[in-house]
Amino acid sequence: MEICQFLGLAGYxxxxxxxxxxxxxxxxxxxQKGIKFxxxxxxxxxxxxxxxxxxxxxxxxxxxxxEDFMVYCDASHKGLGAVLM
Incomplete structure (x- = not known):
C-alpha cells in the first residue's frame, strides 16, 4: 500500500x-498481483x-x-510539507 501511495505522489x-x-x-x-515482493x-x-x-x-x-496561488499542504505529528503552485 505504501508503494502505491509513493508512486501516486511521485507520479503527480x-x-x-x-x-x-x-x-x-x-x-x-x-x-502487481502474483509477483513476489x-x-x-x-x-x-x-x-x-x-x-x-x-x-x-x-x-x-x-x-x-x-492567476491565484494554490497551496497544498499536509501535516502529521512527525512533520509537515507544502507545495506552492
Whole structure:
C-alpha cells in the first residue's frame, strides 16, 4: 500500500523529474498481483533517487497577476510539507 501511495505522489510531480519512467520502472511491478515482493538494491536506489529529485526540483516562474496561488499542504505529528503552485 505504501508503494502505491509513493508512486501516486511521485507520479503527480513526474513532469518535474527528468527520466521518471526509466528511474521508477522497477517499482510499479511490485504492486502487481502474483509477483513476489522483493525490495532489492535496484528498487532502493530508484526510490532514493526519486526522493532526491523531488526534494531538489527547482521550478522558477513569474507569477501572472491574474492567476491565484494554490497551496497544498499536509501535516502529521512527525512533520509537515507544502507545495506552492
Amino acid at each position: 510531480y513526474r513532469r518535474f523529474i527528468e527520466g521518471f519512467s526509466k528511474i521508477a520502472k522497477s517499482i510499479p511491478k511490485l504492486t 522483493y525490495w532489492g538494491e535496484k528498487e532502493e536506489n530508484a526510490f532514493q533517487l526519486i526522493k532526491q529529485k523531488l526534494c531538489s526540483a527547482l521550478i522558477l516562474a513569474l507569477h501572472e497577476g491574474s
